[in-house]
Amino acid sequence: MSNLTSNFGTLDWAIVAFYLLGTVIIGLYANRYIQNLSDYIVAGRSLRSYLAIATMVGSELGLVTVMYSAQKGFTGGFAAFHIGLIGAGLLAAFMSTHDSYLLCWASVLTHDVVAPATGETMSTRARLTLSRVFIGLIGVFLLIWGLLYDLGQDLWDYLLVTGAIYFTGAFALLFLGLYWKRASTAGAYLALIAGLTSVLGLVPVKKALGLEGLSGAHIGLGTTALALILMGVGSLLFPDKQTPTPKQEA
Secondary structure (H helix, E strand, O other): OHHHOOOOOHHHHHHHHHHHHHHHHHHHHHHHHOOOHHHHHHHHHOOOHHHHHHHHHHHHHHHHHHHHHHHHHHHHOOOOHHHHHOHHHHHHHHHHHHHHHHHHHHHHHHHHHHHHHOOOOOOHHHHHHHHHHHHHHHHHHHHHHHHHOOOOOOHHHHHHHHHHHHHHHHHHHHHHHHHOOOOOHHHHHHHHHHHHHHHHHOHHHHHHHOOOOOOHHHHHHHHHHHHHHHHHHHHHHOOOOOOOOHHHHO
């Protein structure tokens, strides 16, 4: 239970509780405007250009800018005073970033995992409900992971490693899938699985496996190469079955 200790005081926990409560209240209030899946995911496609651009900028700059600059100010002595000048805007961007991440992954799980597994028979209302459940579960997981996991490295390096878990496999999948006619589904699965080896770049994992001599760059390049190799080998060994065209059947 020692891993559950925190430096948070009463005021810190009150701020967290206020933020979560406010998010729930806003969500319940906005629920009256949601009639279908388009309303839930893309606001009914009703955003004008300036508001859509502001939302995208806020989502991209919020989390990394605030957290990384704050860490550098603490460890390197740089005050990062410019963060304070636009603190209110970055706080809103921070919230927008989390909203986007939660909505994105919940939608992926609902539409790309659960829906195909059920034969695309889920109604719009069922998909909305399931997406909300996934958002809650992902939020709980992030809270527990944040309390239990010892970072052990720069936040920016941690973000790079966790992003590489998907990016390295997806790079091989997209590159060979677009430019190699013999790329197959089995090879794509193997490439994505190979991306999991990026976790070796996390400091606690490297210490546990005795890999301190390997840098994050070496592990990232090695994972990318492994994904490309497995994509090629898997496609050659397990090619997709060719579906005859109407001309071939004739």
